[in-house]
Amino acid sequence: MRRAAFCPPSSATTIATASDDPLFAQTLPELPEIESLRRSLEPRLLGRRIDAVEVWEPRLRWPVETDSLKRGCQGRRIEAIERRGKYLTLRLGTRAVLIHLGMSGRLRCLDSADRPKEKHDHIGWRFENGQALRFFDPRRFGCVEAIPASELSTHPRLTHLGVEPLSKAFDAAWVWRATRNRSTAIKSWLMNARQVVGVGNIYASEALFRAGLMPTKPTGSLTKRQCSCLVDAVVSTLAEAVGAGGTTLRDFHHGDGERGQFQHKLSVYAREGEPCRRCATVVRREVQNGRSSFFCPNCQR
DNA sequence: CGGGCGGCCTGGAGGC
């Protein structure tokens, strides 16, 4: 609706750039977006040999250790691209590159590594075929780090991560056990990566709407039946969003203005004051733990 | 130890 307001004035006549995608700037990468990104990167990056790494701006969420990153990348081939929660990992033999997009991060594939760096391009990888990968992040909440591949499960940033919501381990029995004797609001619990990974503000709001649960409901008060509904809601929401290519990454390679699909399916997120699609009650927004929660006061109890 | 909250960071929006 207000796309133009999110586009820099110069972008209309230039070739596609990261900042041409207004939706990307508005929404944040959660599990479906990272999984879509992972899938879109695989055909372009698997088997590529990294010839050079450039760090233009090391001041990310944690300072980029430039020498370590270069030593961990240069001369190595990308053997696998994996995801853990909202983290993406590039396997490079005995090393791995850990990437988190934070709120505004983006990975872009370029056909030529000679393309000038854009404002907010912080790291660039040059491949043997002349192509490139760029890490772009206006807010610099993301992180990029080279680690030993053997530490992928023991690294401090990964070891505390909770259950993958699209794995078999995430079932009603697990949710029931994990939510006992806690007073935390269910939305905070869902967004806590130590419990469940990959569920951020958008999908937590959407899943709780589907489950018919108020975001503020204490986890300890959930019945077994509600735990089961919650699992179904989280899984179906995430799976549908992955199927839609995420909310933001459908035009990852093109920047042609075509948008992802899932934002058209949002029931409550960013719909404050609009009618509930199910019962027409006005959707409300309330700040919870410093974050906006969107819900239908009639459908969610 | 569970859980709440401040800080990090930038750009868009809105007020004056």
Added chain:
DNA sequence: TGCCTCCAGGCCGCCC
């Protein structure tokens, strides 16, 4: 038109 303030939010660290 320009300056100022507010807001968005994942994650960590600090605190109670």
